Amino acid sequence: MTMFSVSETVERLRGSLATIEWAVERVPDKWTHALPDFYPGDAWSVAMNLAHMTIYEEEISGPVLRALAAGGDGVGAARSRREDWFLNDAVALSHAPVSEIMRRLVAGRADQIASVAGYDEDRFNAPVTPLWASGRHGAPPHSAGWVATKTFQHTWEHGNAILRMALFAPQ
Numbered sequence: 197m198t199m200f201s202v203s204e205t206v207e208r209l210r211g212s213l214a215t216i217e218w219a220v221e222r223v224p225d226k227w228t229h230a231l232p233d234f235y236p237g238d239a240w241s242v243a244m245n246l247a248h249m250t251i252y253e254e255e256i257s258g259p260v261l262r263a264l265a266a267g268g269d270g271v272g273a274a275r276s277r278r279e280d281w282f283l284n285d286a287v288a289l290s291h292a293p294v295s296e297i298m299r300r301l302v303a304g305r306a307d308q309i310a311s312v313a314g315y316d317e318d319r320f321n322a323p324v325t326p327l328w329a330s331g332r333h334g335a336p337p338h339s340a341g342w343v344a345t346k347t348f349q350h351t352w353e354h355g356n357a358i359l360r361m362a363l364f365a366p367q
Contacts, residue, residue, distance in 0.1 A: 200341025202320050206312050209344065212351040213305045219355070220246070220298060222362040228294045232364070242361055245354040246297045247289035251282060253304035257347045260327060261311040264340040270325035305347075312344050 220228075220242060228242045240248070256274040263273035275281070289297060312320070320341045328346065329335035338346075 197321075197323070197336075198342070199321050200339065200345055202312060202315050202317060202341075205320075205341060205344045205348070206309055208348045209305060209309050209312065209351075212348055212355065213302065216246075216249075216301075216351065216355050216358060217298065219358045219362040220294060222365060223358065224365050227361055227365065229290070232361075240354075240357060241290065242358050243292075243294055243297060244286065244290040245357050246294065246301060247292075248286040249351060249354050250289060250297055250301040250304060251286045252350055253301065253308060253347060255282070255285070257343060257350075258304050258307045258311070260325065260343055261308055261340060264324055264343065265311050265314055269337070270327050270343070274327075308344060308347060312340070315340060 223242050231237070231239055231241055259273040259275070260270040263270045289300075321339045323337040323339050325339075325343065326335075326337050327343075328338055
């Protein structure tokens with residue numbers, strides 16, 4: 197079983213958000229809600245990637261981490277795990293100004309960091325939630341450390357697209 201450190205996880209959550217903020221500052225305004233001409237049509241804009249991360253953190257990982265911190269197993273804490281509502285909420289948010297999406301993402305991340313910082317190492321690594329084990333019969337429950345690290349992984353999954361936009365932005 198992978199063991200997660202509370203302090204290292206907090207630093208990963210802080211650092212990955214700081215990198216996203218850095219990249220967003222370097223993307224031209226015209227690329228935040230629309231794709232450059234050379235991007236494939238099915239790619240997501242910066243705003244859509246940020247909105248997706250925000251909804252994930254506000255509606256799934258944040259509530260689950262709070263429920264785990266309170267001694268629960270996280271089941272029922274997320275608004276829903278259905279992909280259709282999740283995508284609809286993200287699409288709706290993606291039309292907001294990037295500054296508003298970032299404000300919400302920063303607040304959601306701060307909420308998760310506060311939850312994580314409140315754990316001791318043993319409790320952070322105790323397997324307690326069956327969430328994210330769908331389709332894996334007999335899969336062991338995940339720990340709060342795993343849930344928080346999933347947020348970090350999710351940041352890079354979508355942050356990669358934002359970093360790419362920052363790198364290819366006209367100078």
